[in-house]
Amino acid sequence: MNFWLDNKHIKAVLFDLDDTLFDHKFSRRKGLAALQEKFPQLKASSIEDLEKEHEKLLSADYGRVLDGKVSAVDATTQRIRKLCEMHGINLDSEEAKIATSIYSKAYMKSRQAVPGSKELLTALKNKAKVGVVTNGLVGAQIEKLRVCQVAEPLDFIVISEAVEQKKPSKEIFELALKRANVRPSEAVYVGDSWDSDVLPAVSVGMKAVWLNRYGVKCPDPQTARELNSFNGVDPSVFLQW
Numbered sequence: 332m333n334f335w336l337d338n339k340h341i342k343a344v345l346f347d348l349d350d351t352l353f354d355h356k357f358s359r360r361k362g363l364a365a366l367q368e369k370f371p372q373l374k375a376s377s378i379e380d381l382e383k384e385h386e387k388l389l390s391a392d393y394g395r396v397l398d399g400k401v402s403a404v405d406a407t408t409q410r411i412r413k414l415c416e417m418h419g420i421n422l423d424s425e426e427a428k429i430a431t432s433i434y435s436k437a438y439m440k441s442r443q444a445v446p447g448s449k450e451l452l453t454a455l456k457n458k459a460k461v462g463v464v465t466n467g468l469v470g471a472q473i474e475k476l477r478v479c480q481v482a483e484p485l486d487f488i489v490i491s492e493a494v495e496q497k498k499p500s501k502e503i504f505e506l507a508l509k510r511a512n513v514r515p516s517e518a519v520y521v522g523d524s525w526d527s528d529v530l531p532a533v534s535v536g537m538k539a540v541w542l543n544r545y546g547v548k549c550p551d552p553q554t555a556r557e558l559n560s561f562n563g564v565d566p567s568v569f570l571q572w
Contacts, residue, residue, distance in 0.1 A: 341538070341570045343511040344455050347498075347522030348465035351542050352448045353475040358438045359385065365437035366411070366430060372418050381414070388413055397466060397497050407431055444479035445544075447561030452484040454566045464507045464520070466491040466498050466527075487511070498524075499531040508535070519569050529555045538572055 349355040363381045367373040373381065388410040395401045401409075411434055412427040422430060455461050461484055465472050469492050476482040489507045491497035496506060508515055515536030522528025522542065529539045539555035549557050558564060 341459055341517060341519055341572060343460040343462065343508075343513045343518040344569045345462045345464050345507055345511070345518060345520045345537075346452075347520075347524065347528050348463050348467070348472055348475060350445070350523045350544075351521060351528075352445055352452075352463065352481050353479050354443050354445045356382070357443060358441045361441035362434040362438035365433050366415075369430065369433050370415065370418075370420050372420055373415075376418065384417060385410065385414055393466075394497075396468070397491055403468060403471065404431075407435065442475065442478045444481055445542075445561060447564065449479070449481050451561045451564060451566070452481055455569065456484040458566060458570060460486045460511045460513070462487045462489065462507060462511055464489045464498070464503060468492050499527045501531055501535050504532055504535045504537065508537075519572075521569070525550055525555075540569060 346352055360378050360382060363373075363378055363385065367378075367381075376384075392401065392406050392409065396403050396406045408427050408431045411431045412422050415422055415427075415430065452461055463472075463476070463485055465488075467490055469490050472490050473482075473488070476485070476488070482488075487507075487510050489503060489510060491503060494503060494506050496503040498504075504520070508518055511518060516538075519538040519540060520528060520532035521540040522532070523544070525541060529541050532539045533554055541549065541555040541557050542561070543549065543557050543559055546559070549555075556568065558568070
């Protein structure tokens with residue numbers, strides 16, 4: 332079967348949020364740059380290397396945040412403290428809170444939408460149902476949508492905290508399909524994570540578009556369509572298969 336010529340009528344286009352519609356990477360790098368100014372020892376490492384270290388720490392404990400075992404604030408503080416320790420900077424509890432405040436203020440100040448995402452959602456509106464399926468805490472994820480000005484075109488939002496299911500579980504995708512009132516073959520999922528977005532979406536029968544803004548080698552071009560940017564993208568990329 333030719334993967335690209337199924338000619339299915341797409342009725343719903345669903346999006347991941349972080350680093351798909353909301354530019355988490357941009358904000359995180361601003362936060363890490365602010366920490367470099369506070370702690371010159373961190374300047375011995377590039378932003379890219381600090382980001383990789385921070386991502387490992389985030390991946391290790393974010394599940395506990397989603398499960399309610401630790402607060403988002405405490406988890407952020409622990410990550411910043413551990414990141415500093417990795418570079419020989421030992422912070423006591425109060426110093427860790429101050430460092431976290433520096434990071435968080437820079438992060439929040441620099442929040443922005445992924446380039447082209449607002450225009451894309453507007454272009455898709457009325458052509459298909461448009462939704463978001465995201466892991467995260469309800470308040471934080473809704474605030475990101477508001478700040479990025481991408482909430483208005485959305486028909487619905489599915490957030491892991493609210494539905495008590497999280498990606499990459501099939502259940503959260505199935506819940507989103509029910510919310511959209513479409514069959515899996517009538518829906519497309521768009522996300523930046525191959526493992527948490529593309530593979531589980533495909534496993535339930537959806538089409539998938541992989542947003543690869545940083546030139547990572549595609550694991551399997553036959554599994555998902557690949558985009559490097561939303562800027563100037565024709566909506567038919569998501570609607571015609």
